[in-house]
Structure formats: C-alpha cells, structure tokens
Amino acid sequence: MTTIALPRLALIGYGAIGAEIEACLKRLGETDRLVAVLVRPGRSAPAAVHDVEALIAARPEVVIECAGHEAALAYCRPLLRAGIDVLLSSIGILSDDAVLADLTQAEAEGGGRLLLGAGAVAGLDGLTAAALAGVDAVTYLSYKPPHAWRGTLAEQTIDLDHEVEEVVFFQGSARQAARDYPKNANVAIAVALSALGPDRTQVKLVSSRKVTDPLGVIEAEGAFGRFRFEVLALAAPSNPKTSALTAYSLLQCVRLDAGLPVLLLPGVKTIAMFTHADRFAETRA
Ligand SMILES: NC(=O)c1ccc[n+]([C@@H]2O[C@H](COP(=O)([O-])OP(=O)(O)OC[C@H]3O[C@@H](n4cnc5c(N)ncnc54)[C@H](O)[C@@H]3O)[C@@H](O)[C@H]2O)c1
Structure with missing residues (x-):
C-alpha cells in the first residue's frame, strides 16, 4: 500500500x-x-x-x-x-x-x-458543477438569532427586539452584503465565487427567533435542476461568531x-x- x-x-x-x-x-x-x-x-x-x-x-x-x-x-x-x-x-x-x-x-x-x-457551509462543489451545467439563480440565506446581529448595520435597519418570528433585513447582491455586513461576508463570497459571481448572487440576511445557532441555506436553480443545501453549524466553544465546522x-x-x-x-x-x-x-x- x-x-x-x-x-x-x-x-x-x-x-x-x-x-x-x-x-x-x-x-x-x-x-x-x-x-x-x-x-x-x-x-x-x-x-x-x-x-x-x-x-x-x-x-x-x-x-x-x-x-x-x-x-x-x-x-x-x-x-x-x-x-x-x-x-x-x-x-x-x-x-x-x-x-x-x-x-x-x-x-x-x-x-x-x-x-x-x-x-x-458545504455544497460549493455542487455549485461549481451547476455553473457548468447551467445555473440561473443562486441565493445564500443566513439566519441568526436577533442577538447575533448586534454590532452590525442590522441594528440601524430594524428593531432587533422584534416580536415577529423572522425579519429579512437585507436582500441584495453578495457584493453589497460583503460591503454592508463584512463580518458575514466570508460564506456569501465563497458561494458567489463558486457560480454566478458577487453581483449576480443574491443574499438574504434574516433575524430569526426560530434558530439558536447560525443556519446557512444555499439555493440554486437553472438548466441543471434545483439545489438546496442547509447547514446548522453550531458555534465554536471559544468563539460564538465562528461555526466549529x-x-x-x-x-x-x-x-x-x-x-x-x-x-x-x-x-x-x-x-x-x-x-x-x-x-x-x-x-x-
Ligand atoms: N469561511 C468561513 O466559513 C469562516 C467562518 C468563520 C470564520 N472565518 C474567518 O476566520 C477568521 C478567524 O476565525 P476565529 O474564530 O478563529 O477567530 P478568533 O478571533 O478566535 O481568532 C483569530 C486569531 O487570529 C489572531 N490574529 C489576528 N490578526 C493576526 C495577525 N495579523 N497575525 C497573527 N495573528 C493574528 C488573533 O489574535 C486571534 O488569536 C475570522 O476572522 C473570519 O474571517 C471564516
């Protein structure tokens, strides 16, 4: 061997x-x-x-x-x-x-x-394949509990003490998301570079009472078919902002x-x- x-x-x-x-x-x-x-x-x-x-x-x-x-x-x-x-x-x-x-x-x-x-997250290999096979739309959705958005522009955009279960407070391109929410840019840009690029990849940032840890969802569709990947990656013990994965x-x-x-x-x-x-x-x- x-x-x-x-x-x-x-x-x-x-x-x-x-x-x-x-x-x-x-x-x-x-x-x-x-x-x-x-x-x-x-x-x-x-x-x-x-x-x-x-x-x-x-x-x-x-x-x-x-x-x-x-x-x-x-x-x-x-x-x-x-x-x-x-x-x-x-x-x-x-x-x-x-x-x-x-x-x-x-x-x-x-x-x-x-x-x-x-x-x-995961699933970037599938995205690169979809890009060759034909992909029209890619969206990255990031759900975090309200407190996790404190210290970001979300504080000035919505009331993070909202009573409704979920508020989508940002919707735009991955490039805009990276500019306005740099601390959340790493995955958004990884997803963007894997298929449609920073200007054509959509990002939605969601303050959600339904999750306790960051939930990332990648959705893609096009000639290749449909793709949805979801990961609830628990925070690292020594840094609540980083998923241990x-x-x-x-x-x-x-x-x-x-x-x-x-x-x-x-x-x-x-x-x-x-x-x-x-x-x-x-x-x-
Ligand atoms: N791609 C992803 O999915 C993903 C996920 C989480 C974090 N990240 C990135 O990983 C980075 C590190 O995450 P972490 O949770 O380990 O952060 P952390 O704050 O726990 O650790 C970062 C360490 O790097 C050190 N450091 C910073 N600048 C340095 C420099 N110039 N020279 C030497 N050491 C330096 C800090 O002192 C600290 O010890 C984050 O800032 C983020 O950009 C990426």
Missing part, C-alpha cells in the same frame, strides 16, 4: 479555528505536519513564529489563514509569491476586485495557489487536497482574471 504524506502545513492565527485545527491534528497523530503557526508578537502557540519571513522559512507547502481580514490582506500576497499555497478562511476580502486581481497576480508571479474551502472543513481541505483554486472558480470572471489565468497556466505548464 502506498502511504500518502500529508503536506507540510502552517497556520496564520491561533484563535478558535487555529486551536481547533491543532487539537484535531493531535487526535489524528499528525502534529508533525504542522511546521509553523504565525501569531502576534508576545503570543504563544505550537511552532510559533512572529513574522511572515519566519513563516516562509519554515517551508510549509500550504498555509491556512484563520486570523481575519486584516491578516489575510497582509500575508496572502508574500506567501503566494513565495510559491506557497494559501487556503483562505477570510474569503470576504475577495469581494474587492482590486484585491482579487492583486492576489491572482501574486499567484502568477510566485506559483502559490489561492484556495477556498466551504468553511462554515469551519476548522474541520479547512483541515480536510488540506488533508484531502480538496481546496478550490480561486482562479478556476466560475464566479471569478473578469477580463483581468482571465489575463492572469492565462499567464498562470503558462507558468504552471
């Missing part, structure tokens, strides 16, 4: 997701694959490093970003340019076309791949080599992207 070596893995961030990934690697007996964890100066973690140069020097084959939008914006580019794959959890940064173009340019220059995983989704993407290359996704379709894609294909050939 052939033994397949798991890639040398590193993390950016050691919060709810990072710690869960490390704990899971321990349970699997695979901690030797974790070669570095980038944390802020003064913070500790297994195999801790404190700057991107040290992260690159540890020679990971793939880095899971699980630190947030600011860290993703700071570190993805140098890693891709160093030829290292990056599995992105803070996918919302890709709602900005300039960021998307910049990172795909870094891929073309360095050979690292920018990868997505489904994170807190996210850590396992990211880790399995690395273990199974199943991250989706952003450049090849159906929703990544601007002229600039295709220009970079051609160059990227040439550098890989």
Whole structure:
C-alpha cells in the first residue's frame, strides 16, 4: 500500500479555528505536519513564529489563514509569491476586485495557489458543477438569532427586539452584503465565487427567533435542476461568531487536497482574471 504524506502545513492565527485545527491534528497523530503557526508578537502557540519571513522559512507547502481580514490582506500576497499555497478562511476580502486581481497576480508571479474551502457551509462543489451545467439563480440565506446581529448595520435597519418570528433585513447582491455586513461576508463570497459571481448572487440576511445557532441555506436553480443545501453549524466553544465546522472543513481541505483554486472558480470572471489565468497556466505548464 502506498502511504500518502500529508503536506507540510502552517497556520496564520491561533484563535478558535487555529486551536481547533491543532487539537484535531493531535487526535489524528499528525502534529508533525504542522511546521509553523504565525501569531502576534508576545503570543504563544505550537511552532510559533512572529513574522511572515519566519513563516516562509519554515517551508510549509500550504498555509491556512484563520486570523481575519486584516491578516489575510497582509500575508496572502508574500506567501503566494513565495510559491506557497494559501487556503483562505477570510474569503470576504475577495469581494474587492482590486484585491482579487492583486492576489491572482501574486499567484502568477510566485506559483502559490489561492484556495477556498466551504468553511462554515458545504455544497460549493455542487455549485461549481451547476455553473457548468447551467445555473440561473443562486441565493445564500443566513439566519441568526436577533442577538447575533448586534454590532452590525442590522441594528440601524430594524428593531432587533422584534416580536415577529423572522425579519429579512437585507436582500441584495453578495457584493453589497460583503460591503454592508463584512463580518458575514466570508460564506456569501465563497458561494458567489463558486457560480454566478458577487453581483449576480443574491443574499438574504434574516433575524430569526426560530434558530439558536447560525443556519446557512444555499439555493440554486437553472438548466441543471434545483439545489438546496442547509447547514446548522453550531458555534465554536471559544468563539460564538465562528461555526466549529469551519476548522474541520479547512483541515480536510488540506488533508484531502480538496481546496478550490480561486482562479478556476466560475464566479471569478473578469477580463483581468482571465489575463492572469492565462499567464498562470503558462507558468504552471
Ligand atoms: N469561511 C468561513 O466559513 C469562516 C467562518 C468563520 C470564520 N472565518 C474567518 O476566520 C477568521 C478567524 O476565525 P476565529 O474564530 O478563529 O477567530 P478568533 O478571533 O478566535 O481568532 C483569530 C486569531 O487570529 C489572531 N490574529 C489576528 N490578526 C493576526 C495577525 N495579523 N497575525 C497573527 N495573528 C493574528 C488573533 O489574535 C486571534 O488569536 C475570522 O476572522 C473570519 O474571517 C471564516
């Protein structure tokens, strides 16, 4: 039997997701694959490093970003340019076309791949297939209990002490959703990039008394048929804003080599992207 070596893995961030990934690697007996964890100066973690140069020097084959939008914006580019794959959890940064173009340019220059995983949802593989088979409409619905929307623009849009069971307080494109509700952008943009892109993918944000934890629903329809995927992903014990499933989704993407290359996704379709894609294909050939 052939033994397949798991890639040398590193993390950016050691919060709810990072710690869960490390704990899971321990349970699997695979901690030797974790070669570095980038944390802020003064913070500790297994195999801790404190700057991107040290992260690159540890020679990971793939880095899971699980630190947030600011860290993703700071570190993805140098890693891709160093030829290292990056599995992105803070996918919302890709709602900005300039960021998307910049990172795909870094891929073309360095050979690292920018990868997505489904994170807190699932079903992105089905969406990419539907995009080829013919899809006309994709909607991502995010249901959360009223208190979970506090600290967002929803507070200024509706009374979060509403008595009715459900209030749809946002309905618009994934790009608008990412702009107005950046903390909820990661899944919306992952769904968008998997099929129709940020402008044609619809998002509905719902304050609901029927749920206690985040409920995500992806609906798609078109020539391929109909698709509905629903996931009630319970919050991580150490961060109520993060579904625990996210850590396992990211880790399995690395273990199974199943991250989706952003450049090849159906929703990544601007002229600039295709220009970079051609160059990227040439550098890989
Ligand atoms: N794709 C998805 O479905 C999905 C779901 C949940 C969260 N996320 C993303 O994952 C991110 C992390 O989630 P979490 O629950 O682990 O958050 P968390 O707040 O528990 O942990 C984040 C950690 O990253 C560290 N960090 C932040 N900036 C850093 C930097 N520049 N350098 C080094 N470390 C840095 C923080 O100190 C913290 O320890 C979120 O911000 C979000 O963008 C994605």
